[in-house]
Amino acid sequence: MDIRTEPGDLLLRPVFMLDRGVFLSYAPYIRRILVGLAGTAQAAALVGPPLVETESILYPSVEWIEHPALRLPVFGIQNRRILLDRLFRFKPTVLHTFHPGMVPLAGWLSRQLQIPYVVTFHAEPAPLLKLDQHPCGAISLIAPSESIAERLEKKWPALKTRIRRIHVGAFVEDSCACFSRSGSVTSLIATHPLNKLKLFLPLLNAVRHLVLDGHELFVALMGTGSAEKSIRAHIRRLGLSSIVTVVPPIRPVRNILNGADIYLHLEDLGMFDAQLLEAMAVGLGVVGAPDKTSGLLQSRSDSAVWDGRDELSIYSSLKQVFSNKDGTRRDAMTAQDRLRSSFSVSEMIARLIETYLDAQRFYRGNCLLALEPSVNGTQASF
Numbered sequence: 001m002d003i004r005t006e007p008g009d010l011l012l013r014p015v016f017m018l019d020r021g022v023f024l025s026y027a028p029y030i031r032r033i034l035v036g037l038a039g040t041a042q043a044a045a046l047v048g049p050p051l052v053e054t055e056s057i058l059y060p061s062v063e064w065i066e067h068p069a070l071r072l073p074v075f076g077i078q079n080r081r082i083l084l085d086r087l088f089r090f091k092p093t094v095l096h097t098f099h100p101g102m103v104p105l106a107g108w109l110s111r112q113l114q115i116p117y118v119v120t121f122h123a124e125p126a127p128l129l130k131l132d133q134h135p136c137g138a139i140s141l142i143a144p145s146e147s148i149a150e151r152l153e154k155k156w157p158a159l160k161t162r163i164r165r166i167h168v169g170a171f172v173e174d175s176c177a178c179f180s181r182s183g184s185v186t187s188l189i190a191t192h193p194l195n196k197l198k199l200f201l202p203l204l205n206a207v208r209h210l211v212l213d214g215h216e217l218f219v220a221l222m223g224t225g226s227a228e229k230s231i232r233a234h235i236r237r238l239g240l241s242s243i244v245t246v247v248p249p250i251r252p253v254r255n256i257l258n259g260a261d262i263y264l265h266l267e268d269l270g271m272f273d274a275q276l277l278e279a280m281a282v283g284l285g286v287v288g289a290p291d292k293t294s295g296l297l298q299s300r301s302d303s304a305v306w307d308g309r310d311e312l313s314i315y316s317s318l319k320q321v322f323s324n325k326d327g328t329r330r331d332a333m334t335a336q337d338r339l340r341s342s343f344s345v346s347e348m349i350a351r352l353i354e355t356y357l358d359a360q361r362f363y364r365g366n367c368l369l370a371l372e373p374s375v376n377g378t379q380a381s382f
Contacts, residue, residue: 010357012041015065015092018048019101026098026122026274027057028252029168034059036169036349045090047083047102056251063090080105084112094118094356100126116363118142118355123271123293124151131156139359142352144168144272145295164355168277169348172339176283178261178332179325186217186322189284190264191253191275194225194246199266201234202308206315208238215322219244219264222256257282262321262328264288265297267308277343280335285328287317304328 014037016030023030030046037044038061045063048054050071058064065086068079087109095117097106103119110117116139119131131141141156141163143149153160179186194200200221207219221231221244228246235244250256253275257263263279265288273294280286280296287304291297297305304320307313321328 010360011093012037012353012356013043013045013091013093014041014356015045015047015087015090015095017095017097017102017106018046019098020049022098022101022122023048023053023057024249025271026168027053028254028278029274031057031059032169032171032345033349033352034062036345037353040349040353043090045087045092053251065090080108084109087113094359096120096352096356098122100129103129116140116359116367118359120144121148121152124148125155131159139362140164140355142166142355145293147293147295148272164351166348166351166355167343168272168274169345170277170281170339170343171345172281172336172343173258173283176329176333176336177258178283178285178329180261180283180329186215186262187220187260188217188262188264188318189220189222189257189260189279190266190288191222191249192266193269194221194223194228194231196225197227197230197234199308200227200231202311202314203264203266204231204234204238204240204244205311206318207244208240209315210318210322211240211243213319217243217322220256220260221246222249222253224248254278254282257284260284262287265291268293277339280332281339283332283336285321285332286335287321304331 016033018030034044034046034057038059043063044061045065046058047065047067049068050066054064065083067083068075069082070079092113093115095106095110095113095115097103097117097119099119099121106117106119118140120142122144139162141152141159143152143163143165144167146165149163149165152163192199207217210217223246232246235241235246257279261284263276263284263286265273265276265286267289268291270293273291273296276286276291276294276296285304286297288297288306289308290305304317306317
């Protein structure tokens, strides 16, 4: 079976390949892409792992392909064969995967299906990942921020012309959540892995000092991790059990963010921070550590930046927030305006469609002649 269309006909039938990490971190972002493509693409499919909350990401017209279909490692070859057969029947025109999860599998499928694939990097590429050895493999590398684009250029200088800067699109609320409920207790929220007790100690100590100063506040730490038990114990030692609560991740996170005033950005994790983007989109005041990877915390005009290792720095930043609520709210609205102008969903969709079609054109013009005759599902080499 040949899935290719005629030379003058460019269909758009993308397949998105996601691992569990992308599902958990970027579900709203992926759903916006699927919804945005609904009126343009002839069809779309989603390849993903079993036991994920597909209702948070799937759109009714999107075909769901579970991979691996057989959940034991010994069935690796059979799972690839099943996936390839499903994709041959779907007839995709381009594959879109997200580093680091399914990049090698996408490269293999690209060769079997004779279609291009593109890769989005939400973080620095893995040291052993090699793309420049396959000039007709990954046609485009997508970076959501300048920092990540620079890292891609440094790792693969030969692929510089293939790197595309496409911002993650966000729906910005018309209202601003920050200090929108007069007279209520100020609520602060952080979404972060609970893996390092030392990251939370300065924050919790600063919160204790704010309480002793007479400020009324409530703090929610949303996450799980190996240090959760120690963090809970330290909260009890400080007498903050009624002030600070630890809860597991709740999805969609926007529903929770809408009820808060301040978002605490505790650390740059070296990957694009989708939760920070959502917090800014709903109009939370943002205070915390610098965010060089995402590029969202650009200046003090829309965030208060602290040194996360310094309790006094954290205390001073939060004190400023409490003493200047009107200014903090204005900063939150400024951040919303910046997202409307530079992180629109419509612009993201337009850039992605352009990337997919350019990839198909490049592949047809430069790659198909160099390949063997089209491979069908029974001839593929496993």
